[in-house]
Amino acid sequence: MPVHRRTFRLLLAGAVTLALGLVSPPAGASPGEAASGPTAVARARVAADQLMSSYEPGKAWFPSSWWNSAVALQTIGDYMQRTGDRRYLPQLDNTFEKDKGAFPAGYLSGDELLGNFTSRAIDDSEWWGLTWVQAYDLTKNPKYLDMAVKIAEYVEGYWDPSTCGGGVWWNGERTYKNAVTNGLWIRLTAELHNRMPDDTRWLGRAQEGWNWFTKSGMINSAGLVNDGLKDNCQSNGDTVWSYNQGLAIGAGLELWRATRNPALLTTVRRLADAAIAPGGLVTDGVLTEYCDAPGRTCDDNGKQFKGIFMRYWTDLADTTHDSRYADFVAQQAATIWDNDRDASDRLGERWSGQTPNVFDWRTQASALSALLAAVPATPPIRSLSATTDPALPVVMPSASTHVKVTVDVQATGPADQQITANVQAAAPSGWTVTPARSSVTLTTRGNAVPVHAAVQLDVTIPAGAADGTHSVTATVTSGPLLSYSTRSDILIAHKADFDTGTSAETPWLYDADGSQSNGVQNRFADGHSYFVYRFPFPADAKSASVVLTIDNEFAVQLSGDGQNWTTVATETNQYHDGQNKADRTFDLTLYLGAGKAGYVRISDSFPNDGWGGRVYHVTATYK
The missing domain is CATH 2.60.120.260 (Galactose-binding domain-like)
Known part of the structure; x- marks a missing residue:
């Protein structure tokens, strides 16, 4: 799909009624300012739509990564659950139906897929298990939970107490026991228990996994999670990846929901506090992966690690209501929005905005999890938004040139309510944009499905315009509370x-x-x-x-x-x-x-x- 054609571009912002006590901040709010509920929903929606523009419906995945696709789809599930938007349920089901069979190596993964989303990569299988639990939570369709159980039963066969006293093997060859596979195992089995009345089997497996993991030595003296165990069953002291830390937090939280054992929350808080303490995973207040450091590059796996951390940090903030954890959420979301986003609403690998930066669907999914963390549990209904298409046009001029830009105005609100939105466009000095002012009226249908109307702008670029990026902006307003600005960054280049x-x-x-x-x-x-x-x-x-x-x-x-x-x-x-x-x-x-x-x-x-x-x-x- 051409990257400049945005099938899904819904930048939603605005406010709910005063009775709900939520008011949208002004369009010119200071950088880094914590987003209100409506604004947080807007940012998450825009990021989710951009992510789904990379979904490939034929193979029903995000090309070309198997476990990464599971995490991206789970993030979309988080988005739908957090915001009430249900537009992407068909894509989840498309993946379930098309990819549940067996496939040869190289078709969807470097490994042969054995059916039921399993392979020799045990952790890959577990990621898909969590994805289908999420789909069950959204739909209550038992086929998704049944699939998660099948995956758990497959993984259960790789629990091996004969080596290091327990733990799940990372791969079918049984060569390595590590944090990610066992963190996933605890979270998956605890989630199954919490959704299956009268279960004892999966609760027992989750407790057994947690007891082994916390005594394995992979959690070091600073409370940080190293990657895995050596052949002698001692911690290898390898890199503290953010997703291992996040999964350990998430595993403990889900098991706590099953047991209400306060000791679990004590351990979870120790893991969380270690992550944000000096020497942890934060640089200048921003979650930073080991491979984000100058001179290093994250591979396609590492690009998604921080998002996994934030997924379970969201659970932490929601569960504990600790203001320190909520403040960390707000800081990550604001940093990404202010520093790590381009005009087409793509989000990059380095959340601080440090260059060189990388933008792709993996980095998009990762940063989306941070934006979701800032969305309130009860999302607002009313919102107003605007996006531009193309967002990043290129002009190679020889004389005066025209560029057509479409402003897509969207609104959500109570069903059958009319919203009149005024659109004010602005261009650089010496340029002309027509019309400079216009309005559209939209009839809303609730907060799950935005309605939209298009405004066509004609931008005249004068001869001799300097090479570089020039922004054409559009500000959409409706009354004193609903306002949002978008832009098209036009690149002039000879x-x-x-x-x-x-x-x-x-x-x-x-x-x-x-x-x-x-x-x-x-x-x-x-x-x-x-x-x-x-x-x-x-x-x-x-x-x-x-x-x-x-x-x-x-x-x-x-x-x-x-x-x-x-x-x-x-x-x-x-x-x-x-x-x-x-x-x-x-x-x-x-x-x-x-x-x-x-x-x-x-x-x-x-x-x-x-x-x-x-x-x-x-x-x-x-x-």
């Missing part, structure tokens, strides 16, 4: 010159498809995935070209309309180590003219072995 895997790449990336990026100067497409760059050269340009720094098993195609493709380069050797890395130039002159653009598509010339075309840097110029 050439494209960017590293892949960075925010500078985003405006040019027309269609990410199933491609992946593992950091700066890294975008690749394996199998039948691809990615497309679009260069909107001016109609009067005489010549144009693009230079790709590219390697491995690439295929390069060009187009003038993004539909009909000409193959111009194919790597015929099966290179896996980048030894063919080089700058390669491709002529785009044939694709110039009115109504055209230069499209460059990169894919995999050997789709069966997983070493597709990888691009590091892109430069496109015209004369």
Whole structure:
């Protein structure tokens, strides 16, 4: 799906009635200011819609990661449960029905899938178990809970007291016992018990797992959770990943709900306090993964760890009502919104906004969990919002240029209530935006399904506009309480010159498809995935070209309309180590003219072995 086409873009903000005691803050609220309930819902909704724009309905997952898809879908379940929005239940069921069977290695996971969402990766299986418990909570459909039980029964076979006195093995080969697998096991079995009347089996397994885990040595003297055990059953002292800490907190909380044993909350608080204490997981007040540090890069797994931590921190704040934990929630949500978000509402890996930053659906899911933590348990009904499309357009000018921007105005409120929203648009000095003022009337249908209306803006960019990003804003208001501002960041550029895997790449990336990026100067497409760059050269340009720094098993195609493709380069050797890395130039002159653009598509010339075309840097110029 082209990244600039937002099927789901609902930036909801506003206020509920004064009787509920919630009032939306002004549109110009100070950065870092704690969000009110309506604003918190708005931010979560926008992030959830952006995340779901990456969902691939054919394979019913988020390409191309199996356990990461489980966590992303569980986060969407959290979103629906927290806000009352139920639009994404069909996607949950689509995944359940399409992916519950057996699949060969490489189709949905690097591992063979054995059916019922199980594989040799025991922790992967557990993530799916938690996802289906969440689906059961949302729908009360017993098929989801039945699937979670099947997964738990499979995992139960890997509990082994003959090694280290207990614990679940991390993998089918039984080579490692670690924190994530056992934290998941305790949480899953406790959740099953709390949803199954008269259960004793799963409660016993949860208690047994907790007793073993807390005595295993993986919780160190500082109260931080190391990754796992060595062959001699001693803690390996490996990295304290945030998701291990969060799962330990979440496991204890769910077991406490089952037993009401106060000792469990004492341990949970010790784990939580250790996480936010000096030497823990926080840098300058912001949750920071080990791989977030300067000079390091999180892989596709690490990108989602902080969100898992925040999922269970939300449970902690809700359960204890401790203001310290709630304040931490507010700080993370505000930091992300103020520092880690672009105009298209994408959220990055480094919540502090530190560069270089990485944006993809994994980082989106992770940050969404922090935004959800700030949503009150009882969400507001009334809200008003606006988004822009395109949010990140590119203009490569030669003279005065026009850009069309759609402002999508949305509202929620009691059924059959009319809301009149005024739209005020503004552009940089010397630019013109028409109309500058307009209004729309919407009839609301409750808080679960927003209604919307579109306002079309014509933006005139004067000749000689400086290269760089220029913001066109739209502020939507209805009465004194409902107000929200959105923007379109228009990039003026006489050439494209960017590293892949960075925010500078985003405006040019027309269609990410199933491609992946593992950091700066890294975008690749394996199998039948691809990615497309679009260069909107001016109609009067005489010549144009693009230079790709590219390697491995690439295929390069060009187009003038993004539909009909000409193959111009194919790597015929099966290179896996980048030894063919080089700058390669491709002529785009044939694709110039009115109504055209230069499209460059990169894919995999050997789709069966997983070493597709990888691009590091892109430069496109015209004369």
